[in-house]
Amino acid sequence: MILVAVSYANNILNLKVAESEFSTNKQFMQTTGQQLDDIAWTPGRTQTVSFLSKFGTVKFQEMALNYTFRIQYHNGTWKDLTMTGQTGIILYNMPVSHYSIGNNTFFRLPLSANDSFLLTESTAPISQVLCEEKPMSDGSYATIALVPTMRMLTSTIMTQNYFKFYLPSLESGTNLYRSQSITMTGNGTSKLTLSNVDQVTISVSFPTDTTALGFDPSFFNFKSTTITLNDSSTPKIPNNSIIEFYIGNVIVAIGQV
Numbered sequence: 657m658i659l660v661a662v663s664y665a666n667n668i669l670n671l672k673v674a675e676s677e678f679s680t681n682k683q684f685m686q687t688t689g690q691q692l693d694d695i696a697w698t699p700g701r702t703q704t705v706s707f708l709s710k711f712g713t714v715k716f717q718e719m720a721l722n723y724t725f726r727i728q729y730h731n732g733t734w735k736d737l738t739m740t741g742q743t744g745i746i747l748y749n750m751p752v753s754h755y756s757i758g759n760n761t762f763f764r765l766p767l768s769a770n771d772s773f774l775l776t777e778s779t780a781p782i783s784q785v786l787c788e789e790k791p792m793s794d795g796s797y798a799t800i801a802l803v804p805t806m807r808m809l810t811s812t813i814m815t816q817n818y819f820k821f822y823l824p825s826l827e828s829g830t831n832l833y834r835s836q837s838i839t840m841t842g843n844g845t846s847k848l849t850l851s852n853v854d855q856v857t858i859s860v861s862f863p864t865d866t867t868a869l870g871f872d873p874s875f876f877n878f879k880s881t882t883i884t885l886n887d888s889s890t891p892k893i894p895n896n897s898i899i900e901f902y903i904g905n906v907i908v909a910i911g912q913v
Contacts, residue, residue: 696904792870829909
């Protein structure tokens with residue numbers, strides 16, 4: 657009886673520890689997203705964020721998303737841009753054997769977060785934090801994911817309208833796993849400027865290799881995978897606008913020397 661009681665107590669204790677770890681790493685991912693906005697536009701800037709991990713693991717998934725851009729010039733001609741935004745995502749995975757939030761559960765953090773991959777407010781984030789549980793190719797996890805998204809800013813200078821789009825692009829650095837931390841380093845910013853633009857379409861797709869692992873449209877659960885500016889739910893781009901795309905390259909390394 658004593659052994660049974662001790663085993664039961666240990667199971668309850670481990671469940672509570674795993675639950676606390678999962679809750680703590682919700683905040684870790686949100687903090688990491690805020691740090692990402694600080695370094696994506698400053699080459700060489702580095703930030704390290706620590707996390708707690710006894711039952712779960714933190715990993716980087718390369719090339720999980722691909723953002724593409726299409727514009728319409730004032731003369732009516734459409735053009736697919738060669739500039740694209742391929743990006744990885746940061747994951748915290750808790751095996752459901754330790755802690756479960758419920759099969760097929762999905763929500764964003766904060767709970768009031770927008771489900772579009774493009775936000776237009778000046779204070780809009782450039783990432784989303786997703787919490788979910790679904791079967792993946794390598795098992796079932798309660799997952800917290802940091803997903804890069806886009807921010808759009810508008811301005812008018814001397815009657816000229818400007819639309820600026822910002823997207824962080826995450827790529828894997830040297831993963832040492834010697835400490836429970838993530839280090840992000842700004843690795844340069846790409847810029848593309850286009851004039852006489854009347855319309856912009858932005859799409860997000862999911863590479864086949866990562867889709868096969870479970871990172872499909874249902875994993876990200878965006879409201880739409882294609883957004884065309886000038887439709888009824890987005891800001892209107894005035895004729896002959898200047899469009900600027902910024903992609904901030906960020907190296908993500910797990911652990912430190």
